[in-house]
Amino acid sequence: MPQMAPLNWLTLMFYFIIIFMIFNVMNYYSYSYQNLSSSLKTKKNISLNWKW
Template sequence: MPQISPLSWLNLFIYFILIFMIFNTMNYFSFLYKNKKLNFKSQKKQLNWKW
């Protein structure tokens, strides 16, 4: 489509890049990670040495 000015192509490109970045950031921050340190239980292994 040669009748479209290059400025419109640039605006369209920026528009799609912004939508892509917003989509990626929303997907990244919408997932909640569980903190592994809170669920960590320290277990001591007791060995009875009989000498």
């Protein structure tokens, strides 16, 4: 029935928007950051002597 076509498009649009949001949230939270404190401890202290 052609009268029901807009409802079908709306359902598909909401379906794909929800899948897109779930995909983005899963990618955002699945990324693991490295611990910054361990990388800062191994860094060498470089002293800069400025001669003006």
